[in-house]
Amino acid sequence: MAFELPALSYSSNALAERGMCQETLELHHGKHHQAYVTALNGFVEKNPDLQGKSLEEIIAFSYGKDALAPVFNNAGQHWNHIHFWNALSPTGGKLPTKLQERIVADFGSVEAFKDAFKTAATTQFGSGWAWLVQGSDGRLKVTKTPNGSNPVASNEGKPLLGLDVWEHAYYLDFRNRRPDYVTNFLDNLANYEFAEANLG
DSSP: OOOOOOOOSSOTTTTGGGTOOHHHHHHIIIIIIHHHHHHHHHHHHHOTTTTTOOHHHHHHHHTTOGGGHHHHHHHHHHHHHHHHHHTBOTTOSOOOHHHHHHHHHHHSSHHHHHHHHHHHHHHSOSSEEEEEEEOTTSOEEEEEEETTOOHHHHTOOEEEEEEEOSGGGTHHHHTTOHHHHHHHIIIIIBOHHHHHHTOO
């Protein structure tokens, strides 16, 4: 069974008034994400060791193996983007009570969490991702991963909310102003209900 590009749960112009224009979303979802899916399917078709495995199993199988780096990058990016589309919302930016309480307990305040997340997102050199994760101890923390990696692969915790900081995610809207893109995500686009639903 080939992997497929998931449909968005909102229209391609639904985020435009909140800082992500229709062209960004269409290019990112329909071109960039589709390219990862197409490449991954090509690798699976040629490698019997990958066939019949779930996306998560392929990520685990290929992680840290130089010969399978292209497989890992495309599988990781497919997983990351499935998460990312769910992490965006036309009504984003509002923290539900349970998640807010957990954030305050583990970071000290909502602002401290946002500051930590902004730092992770803006100091990820080159391409990569910033994440709010739940560690094995149950506590929330912020981390970052390079390129197509994610906390599932690196065993850094359960991803609750991830932000794509590759330039194609924000260049049409924010040019080279990654900090502004990150702030806009946290305040206007982040689907905190999705993050709360991911809590263990």
